[in-house]
Amino acid sequence: MSWQRVLALMLRIVRQFRRDKRTLALILVVPVLVLSLLGYIYRGSGEPTRLAVVLEGDSPLARQVLALLEETSSLQVIVMEREPALQAVDRREVDGVLVLPALPVQPGTQPEVELILEGSQPSAAGAIAGAVSRALPQAIIQTMSPSGQAIQIEPRFLHGGPQFDQLDYFAPTFIGFFAFFFVFLLTSVSFLRERLQGSIERLIVSPLDRREIVLGYMLGFTLFATVQSIVMVIFTVAVLRIHYAGELWLVVFLTFLMTVGAVNLGIFLSAFARTELQVVQFIPIVITPQGLLSGIIWPVDSLPRPLQWLAQALPLTWANEALRAVMIRGEGLDALGLHLAVLIGFAAAMAALAMVTLRREVA
Amino acid sequence: MDATIVADEVSRTFGPVRAIDRLTLEIPPGVIYGLLGPSGSGKTTFLRMVVGALRPTEGRLLVLGRTMPDRAVAGQIGYMPQTAALYPDLTLRENLAFFGRIYGLRGRKLEDRVEQLVNDLGLLGWVDQPLYRFSSGMLQRASLACALLHQPELLVLDEPTVGLDPVLRRSLWAHFRQLAEQGKTLLISTHTMDEADRCDLLGFLRGGRLLASDTPAALRLQTGQADLEDAFLALAGQPGIPVGEP
Numbered sequence: 001m002s003w004q005r006v007l008a009l010m011l012r013i014v015r016q017f018r019r020d021k022r023t024l025a026l027i028l029v030v031p032v033l034v035l036s037l038l039g040y041i042y043r044g045s046g047e048p049t050r051l052a053v054v055l056e057g058d059s060p061l062a063r064q065v066l067a068l069l070e071e072t073s074s075l076q077v078i079v080m081e082r083e084p085a086l087q088a089v090d091r092r093e094v095d096g097v098l099v100l101p102a103l104p105v106q107p108g109t110q111p112e113v114e115l116i117l118e119g120s121q122p123s124a125a126g127a128i129a130g131a132v133s134r135a136l137p138q139a140i141i142q143t144m145s146p147s148g149q150a151i152q153i154e155p156r157f158l159h160g161g162p163q164f165d166q167l168d169y170f171a172p173t174f175i176g177f178f179a180f181f182f183v184f185l186l187t188s189v190s191f192l193r194e195r196l197q198g199s200i201e202r203l204i205v206s207p208l209d210r211r212e213i214v215l216g217y218m219l220g221f222t223l224f225a226t227v228q229s230i231v232m233v234i235f236t237v238a239v240l241r242i243h244y245a246g247e248l249w250l251v252v253f254l255t256f257l258m259t260v261g262a263v264n265l266g267i268f269l270s271a272f273a274r275t276e277l278q279v280v281q282f283i284p285i286v287i288t289p290q291g292l293l294s295g296i297i298w299p300v301d302s303l304p305r306p307l308q309w310l311a312q313a314l315p316l317t318w319a320n321e322a323l324r325a326v327m328i329r330g331e332g333l334d335a336l337g338l339h340l341a342v343l344i345g346f347a348a349a350m351a352a353l354a355m356v357t358l359r360r361e362v363a
Numbered sequence: 364m365d366a367t368i369v370a371d372e373v374s375r376t377f378g379p380v381r382a383i384d385r386l387t388l389e390i391p392p393g394v395i396y397g398l399l400g401p402s403g404s405g406k407t408t409f410l411r412m413v414v415g416a417l418r419p420t421e422g423r424l425l426v427l428g429r430t431m432p433d434r435a436v437a438g439q440i441g442y443m444p445q446t447a448a449l450y451p452d453l454t455l456r457e458n459l460a461f462f463g464r465i466y467g468l469r470g471r472k473l474e475d476r477v478e479q480l481v482n483d484l485g486l487l488g489w490v491d492q493p494l495y496r497f498s499s500g501m502l503q504r505a506s507l508a509c510a511l512l513h514q515p516e517l518l519v520l521d522e523p524t525v526g527l528d529p530v531l532r533r534s535l536w537a538h539f540r541q542l543a544e545q546g547k548t549l550l551i552s553t554h555t556m557d558e559a560d561r562c563d564l565l566g567f568l569r570g571g572r573l574l575a576s577d578t579p580a581a582l583r584l585q586t587g588q589a590d591l592e593d594a595f596l597a598l599a600g601q602p603g604i605p606v607g608e609p
């Protein structure tokens with residue numbers, strides 16, 4: 001094992017990378033763009049859901065319900081007559097119509113509240129149904145209770161906080177995902193090129209041994225992946241103001257472990273591709289399942305059982321859990337023994353596979 | 364002194380194809396050995412076994428005293444593949460530096476070697492240009508430079524002068540001769556007869572079989588042809604000539 005040779009290989013990869021401005025932009029700018037977009041989606045003010053309210057009679061309770069709905073920030077409430085309101089929802093000008101009878105009705109009868117939802121957009125329908133079903137009981141309590149006081153719930157958060165949103169939940173895992181994705185893609189493409197242009201043969205007959213090749217590649221690519229994860233950490237903290245609870249170097253460290261696995265997986269799988277298009281064909285096999293099942297968007301617990309088992313077999317699932325533990329709950333390395341073991345085991349297994357494919361290179 | 368290359372009944376098959384068929388030969392140190400043969404006759408296959416990129420399927424192949432493939436002698440062998448096999452996005456200097464460092468050169472020594480080779484090969488003005496700007500003849504020279512860089516005991520060159528003009532070709536052969544005089548062994552595959560004539564020993568390959576292996580003069584005598592090209596054609600036309608017998 002000669003470090004001079006490992007460094008020579010690493011230096012070459014770094015040089016090729018620096019020369020390739022587009023790829024450099026890809027790994028540094030694209031993650032930032034995607035995060036910005038997500039930030040805008042989750043934090044920017046979109047079109048509010050529109051609800052038409054029809055008051056069939058005047059009563060304190062109906063007015064109270066209306067007032068509560070108007071306070072709901074995600075709803076735009078418009079008071080209308082019954083007929084125009086029904087036409088409006090039919091033409092999809094509003095997302096729903098709430099018809100409030102003269103509340104309260106006689107004791108012993110049910111108040112007949114009508115709710116008509118446009119329904120083709122589940123999130124709008126859900127927002128209206130949720131707001132209405134919160135407002136009604138609240139209004140009843142407020143109008144009935146002698147003091148007119150509502151019941152206030154002050155939640156106490158163990159982790160996160162009242163300002164904690166979806167973006168805070170996603171951001172830590174995106175850092176790991178992007179590192180894994182790009183490093184896998186870039187390694188497999190550049191290793192394939194090495195084969196196509198024949199330079200791999202020069203390496204094989206040189207004093208470089210397989211461990212040195214794997215190590216050189218690993219150092220070269222993880223260097224860029226580490227830079228990428230540092231850029232993402234800085235961006236999410238400084239610009240997106242993600243509510244991180246833990247230590248940021250742990251994010252970079254966990255990402256590093258993932259990329260070591262990704263480099264070796266790339267070397268291994270590139271042996272099964274003959275063209276660059278065939279490398280791209282690995283994305284749906286290697287990347288997509290991990291993107292969907294590893295808990296980035298849908299928590300693993302919420303998946304159907306068989307998919308949970310599958311998710312447990314994916315390295316990214318463990319990386320994501322660890323990243324969330326660190327960044328949302330502020331846990332340290334000591335709490336992540338199992339996760340670290342799985343990630344290191346994955347990296348070691350992939351390195352072993354990469355070595356096997358390199359051995360086959362002397363046919 | 365021991366022979367640099369000893370092949371003993373070496374065969375290599377690719378599925379049903381017998382690319383090299385029971386090849387036996389010895390190449391002593393300090394000679395230029397030329398391997399001639401029509402396209403597809405197995406020249407590249409044999410060279411790749413000599414450098415350790417391919418494993419013989421049968422027989423024994425000793426290079427610098429080791430049974431190939433063996434990484435222990437990798438540092439003493441310089442290999443120029445048939446295709447350039449360099450990094451087109453890197454400059455010539457960067458390519459040379461990479462291979463130089465892999466073969467243990469560094470610092471001043473590496474710089475001197477790069478400068479010297481770039482000079483010898485007429486690439487001086489191009490040393491800081493990326494290889495994708497190179498013509499195929501220039502790539503050929505760049506590839507040769509990478510093989511010569513670490514001054515190996517054994518140089519294995521697969522059609523090194525294809526696409527080069529006569530002047531350059533001549534200067535390269537002068538360089539090869541110089542290396543042989545220093546005691547280095549050169550194994551060179553070629554198609555052209557004028558180059559064959561400059562070799563100390565010649566081997567004729569056809570269909571994976573070594574039809575003859577001797578000095579150019581002896582081959583002329585043996586076939587009764589004054590012209591090497593005619594000698595070659597005579598050999599190629601006679602499948603009956605005993606394998607590996609001078």
Ligand SMILES: Nc1ncnc2c1ncn2[C@@H]1O[C@H](COP(=O)(O)OP(=O)(O)OP(=O)(O)O)[C@@H](O)[C@H]1O
Nearest residue numbers: 377380382400401402403404405406407408409445
């Ligand atoms: N990797 C391989 N897989 C399968 N067959 C191969 C492989 N390499 C060589 N062959 C076969 O072995 C035979 C000899 O090929 P080789 O490349 O050694 O010829 P060559 O003499 O170098 O030809 P050329 O002068 O065209 O370069 C050919 O029939 C070729 O098809």
Ligand SMILES: [Mg+2]
Nearest residue numbers: 406407408445
């Ligand atoms: Mg050939």
